[in-house]
Amino acid sequence: MGVFWGYVATLAVYFCIYNIFAFGLNIQFGYAGILDFTVITFMAIGGYFAGVAVLGPAQRGTEIYYIFGWSLPWPVALVIGAVAAGLLGFVIGLIALRRLRSDYLAIVTLASGSIVYGIINNDNKIFDGGAGLVGVSQPFGSHISTNPNTYSEFFLIICFVLMVGCWLFANRLYSSPLGRAMRAIREDVDVAEAYGKNSFKIRMTAMVIGCMMVGIGGALTIAYVTALSPAGWTTGETFVIWAALIVGGRGNNWGAVVGSFLVAVLFNEATRFLPNIPGHPNMISDIRNMAIGGLVILTLWFREQGVIPERKAKFMEIPLRATRAKPGLLAVSASGSDNA
């Protein structure tokens, strides 16, 4: 029983983490229309900062170098990871959100992500370069059990609680007037500006919140895997999260959940457990990427809005006051329809 449930728990952990990524991207893209083509960078920053906050100081003579090394308790590290990702999002937002729209904004995020990747991969003094961080202790690992299967089940609880927190946060934001203003900006930034919405400030809010959420996902990832290196967050990983959101349905957090399950769990993670074909070591991962690509194309072709499309905003049904005075001082003509 242990092994099977451990396996299920592992997949469930990834499912929860991908949900958090997808919520974060949904706030950026689904709500505010920001084409963040470097989502995975914020996951990495969240993970690295949480990692170096948990790790002890780098030891001299081990050829392993990283900054900080504060030996902090894990919950604090989680916050540090989220804040670090949010700060990077803020800096990239300063460049990308002030003047740029859609495709140009996407290019800037992609380029910024490449710069961050290049720096972290090549400078081995920050997060130990290409080798990455290893040996990050698992949260409460010493108190729980050394059995990895049991631990997965415990860690799943942490992930699930955080995921539910992000879910509630994201939905509250969506249904608030702020979320509505974000969607107005997504629909037409000029009009929203003409109606007094400060599009830079509001999009920056979405950017930073989204990045912090993705950072939380990153902190969970490094805590679970206990290691993170640049090979684990290449540009391709960004598009797995994008694929999840597009297949599931942008603008709808249920869509994000369904997309995460289909793309991130079913297609991405589950196939990692398939046996390798002898003589073709990369076959499985190539097939996986092709399958995800095909799924995105099929979605855009047949169900552009995703499996669970964005829902219409619901408002309380208030009857027009029966005693409503003059049908309105603005009422002009009795013909309600026009044939324009």
Next chain:
Amino acid sequence: MPDTDTGRTSPSYNSATSEASLGSAVSADSSPTPTGTLLKADTLVRHFGGVAAVDGCSFEISRNTITGLIGPNGAGKTTTVNLISGAIRPGSGHVIFDGDDVTGFAPHRLAAKGLIRTFQISREYKSMTVLENLMASPRNQAGEKLFNVFFRSGAYKAEERRHLERSLEVLDDFGLYAKRNDYAGNLSGGQKRLLELARAVMAEPKLLLLDEPMAGINPALVDKVTEHIIAMRDTLGVTFLVVEHNLEVVERMCDHVIAMALGSTLATGTMAQLRANQAVVTAYLTGGEA
């Protein structure tokens, strides 16, 4: 839930006594003084490359009036609207709005002060509902502050309810009540134009800039939009600057008309006065080159 739709598709305006349901929501600042200058454009200049699109354009708009801005194609009308609304900055000159120098302000800052514009083509928020389009329009909503959303939801619940009631009434006034839960992108061209005006009502503007509100709509609807604009001035105290090519419409609704040609103000007055003005007539016939 009782169906509130019944009989609303074609609203019948028959109830009598005034409870001033609409007037009550109009803020006190919409027209404290019905006279005086609300907007002053002072020798605005804007070049695009070597072309002076607007070249020394000056005029004033009085409160509580509908001012028309006319002129042949290429006269610089849309550029002038863009300069006033902050979409682009003037090379030189000043815009004074409600007593403040607002030259070069970003559109959202001007909107916050009560200067709202519409665009030449209808630009509704397509994948939001008609009702949501209106709900998104009031200025300075308390619920658009992140802190309030998560820690002080009480700060905007009442406001939200007020906006909702008002939105429904405004939709009723514009004959769009039955469409309130449709996506705005699915409205007809004429309905979209009405939605633009309805949205503007929700923003309670002091000055509303309309860029060719009658472009591409049928004559019956032109009449309807005209009446809505006049009603907004009379009951809500909104001041208008309307760029329009349809001179009959301009004559019918505008208190005051500014004629532009080649980027500057050619003449001002009532439409009747301008019709008799030789320079204006020549400009229309020749584009102003003569």
